[in-house]
Amino acid sequence: MSKVTIFGKGNMGSALSGIAEKAGAEVQVLDSSAAADTAITGDIVILAVPYPALDAIADKFGQAFAGKTVVDITNPLDFSTFDSLVTPADSSAAQELAAKLPDAHVLKAFNTNFAATLASGTIGQDTTTVLVAGDDADAKQGLTELVEAAGLAVVDAGALKRARELEAVGFLQLTLAAGEKIAWTGGFAIQR
Numbered sequence: 520m521s522k523v524t525i526f527g528k529g530n531m532g533s534a535l536s537g538i539a540e541k542a543g544a545e546v547q548v549l550d551s552s553a554a555a556d557t558a559i560t561g562d563i564v565i566l567a568v569p570y571p572a573l574d575a576i577a578d579k580f581g582q583a584f585a586g587k588t589v590v591d592i593t594n595p596l597d598f599s600t601f602d603s604l605v606t607p608a609d610s611s612a613a614q615e616l617a618a619k620l621p622d623a624h625v626l627k628a629f630n631t632n633f634a635a636t637l638a639s640g641t642i643g644q645d646t647t648t649v650l651v652a653g654d655d656a657d658a659k660q661g662l663t664e665l666v667e668a669a670g671l672a673v674v675d676a677g678a679l680k681r682a683r684e685l686e687a688v689g690f691l692q693l694t695l696a697a698g699e700k701i702a703w704t705g706g707f708a709i710q711r
Contacts, residue, residue, distance in 0.1 A: 520544060521562065521664075521665055522546075522547070523539040523665070524547040524548075525546065525548050525561075526553075526568050527550065527567030527568045528548060530634035531592060531629070531634045532567035533634070534634040537637075537669075539565075539665065539669070541670065542666070542668035542669040547559070551568050551572045557580075558583075563588045563661060563665065564584060564587050565590040566589065566616075567592055567629075568593070569593065570595040570596070570612050573593060577616060578619075581622075584622070585622035585623060586622065587623055588624045588655070588658040588661055589620055589625050590627075590629065591613040591626070591627050591630075591682075592629040593612045593630060594612075594690055595611070595612040596690055604690055606683075610683065611680075611683040612627075612686060613625055613626070613627035613653075614679060614682060614683075617654075624655040624657070625653065626658055626659060627651070627682035627685050627686075628662060631685055631689045631692060631706070632647060632649060633696070633704070633706050635703055637649075639704070642707070643708060645709070648673065648674055648709040649672070649673050650676040650685055650688075651663065651674070652678065652680075652682045654678055659675060672709070674711075692706050
């Protein structure tokens with residue numbers, strides 16, 4: 520049985536907790552204010568928190584994440600303008616996180632999905648597809664098996680350096696939804 524720790528109790532955290540439970544995983548849910556000595560039980564740790572919270576979590580739990588798969592779902596938006604990403608053009612939130620957690624296996628996933636499409640498992644008539652980027656094949660395989668066991672599809676988006684493009688797609692999708700051009704139950708679908 521997989522063990523999953525999810526940081527975040529908002530819409531995304533709840534949707535991801537539901538996916539993990541549907542896949543038969545043992546789930547631990549924490550918030551970013553959890554004490555530094557909190558035991559992290561998951562082999563897969565999903566950071567379902569806003570981008571600004573990543574630094575504090577990495578600083579507080581970095582050693583506890585060693586050897587674990589750590590999934591960054593953030594979209595590093597400038598929320599004051601909602602007009603740009605705040606990471607350098609040659610980097611991403613996931614790459615920044617990987618630099619802070621050198622002993623963890625960092626993946627980028629779920630940032631191109633809305634909570635509603637993760638919870639329902641569909642976007643329109645299509646199965647929700649989760650795009651995953653990362654440099655560790657075993658970490659990707661573990662996350663893929665978890666997501667597929669919950670009935671969702673997965674596409675390997677390549678190396679962790681592809682996280683920049685995933686964050687751009689997530690950014691575009693968020694701005695379209697915030698501008699009421701698409702619904703929060705919609706988004707991009709992949710047909711194979």
